Amino acid sequence: MRAGIAERAASRAGAGAGPAEGQAYVQRFTRWQVVQHAVLMVSFTGLALTGIPQKYAQLAISRWLIEAMGGIDRVREVHHVLAYVLLGLGLVHALEMAARATRYGLRSQMWPGVQDARDLLQQLRYFMGLEHEEPRFGRYSFKEKFEYWAVVWGTAVMGLTGLILLYPEVATRYLPGVVVPAARAAHGGEAVLAVVAILIWHMYNAHLRAEVFPMDPVIFTGRMPRERALREHPLELEPPGRASAQTSATGASVTSPGRGGGPSTP
Numbered sequence: 630m631r632a633g634i635a636e637r638a639a640s641r642a643g644a645g646a647g648p649a650e651g652q653a654y655v656q657r658f659t660r661w662q663v664v665q666h667a668v669l670m671v672s673f674t675g676l677a678l679t680g681i682p683q684k685y686a687q688l689a690i691s692r693w694l695i696e697a698m699g700g701i702d703r704v705r706e707v708h709h710v711l712a713y714v715l716l717g718l719g720l721v722h723a724l725e726m727a728a729r730a731t732r733y734g735l736r737s738q739m740w741p742g743v744q745d746a747r748d749l750l751q752q753l754r755y756f757m758g759l760e761h762e763e764p765r766f767g768r769y770s771f772k773e774k775f776e777y778w779a780v781v782w783g784t785a786v787m788g789l790t791g792l793i794l795l796y797p798e799v800a801t802r803y804l805p806g807v808v809v810p811a812a813r814a815a816h817g818g819e820a821v822l823a824v825v826a827i828l829i830w831h832m833y834n835a836h837l838r839a840e841v842f843p844m845d846p847v848i849f850t851g852r853m854p855r856e857r858a859l860r861e862h863p864l865e866l867e868p869p870g871r872a873s874a875q876t877s878a879t880g881a882s883v884t885s886p887g888r889g890g891g892p893s894t895p
């Protein structure tokens with residue numbers, strides 16, 4: 630497919646929350662990416678709901694929540710099961726990325742680059758009235774890349790510190806004992822940071838900003854109205870000649886924009 634992101638007519642896209650008759654959509658995410666996001670969303674929410682009340686166990690609302698969820702033993706069990714779900718998802722994603730890197734090389738549209746720094750500066754200058762135009766983005770804007778990498782390092786930190794808390798006797802066989810309270814402090818602190826970032830940064834950018842309020846269904850349907858894709862990711866949809874068609878490592882057929890591109894990987 631030559632177009633930047635695969636275009637689909639509404640009639641092909643089906644009913645329900647889908648597009649209005651005759652309106653063109655682009656395929657932004659593959660079904661597998663939609664599934665990964667859903668697993669991440671459910672496991673993270675469950676981990677936050679079962680973890681945060683443990684951190685603030687002295688609060689009445691935490692004690693009420695823990696009782697409502699079946700008591701502290703049940704809450705810890707659920708936390709451990711969901712932790713394995715999240716760790717499994719992280720592992721599968723890492724293996725998939727490694728396989729893609731072997732096949733397509735290390736270039737990826739998700740790597741941050743100099744252009745992202747330029748876009749950030751232009752965005753800030755625009756907000757301050759020093760620039761007339763907002764930056765134009767390709768498949769992923771600097772904000773989207775930042776969120777993706779925040780999830781990657783956040784999951785790595787939570788996973789590593791969480792495993793130390795799960796298996797303290799194994800950890801202290803190789804590391805000094807102080808690593809356990811240190812892991813607890815880092816795990817709890819990073820959990821609060823992650824929850825606040827999701828509630829404020831992610832919710833605003835993904836659902837609450839004026840352009841998509843009250844919610845953006847794209848990560849659940851995989852499809853984005855073409856008119857919106859042209860506004861938010863114009864460089865991905867540039868006509869052939871200005872951009873070269875590539876086979877997407879995401880599984881979708883995408884165009885790698887002239888800048889910041891390379892064989893496209895997520």
Ligand code: HEM
Binds near residue numbers: 682709
């Ligand atoms: C990624 C894998 C994770 C693992 C292996 C893990 C494991 C653990 C373990 C073993 C504990 C000690 C209490 C208990 O036994 O249940 C714990 C506590 C906790 N977890 Fe997780 N967890 C993970 C992810 C998360 C996530 C994503 C969040 C929140 C967004 C979270 C929030 C918390 C909090 C707030 C505590 C209490 C810390 C404290 O007492 O200061 N965890 N976790």
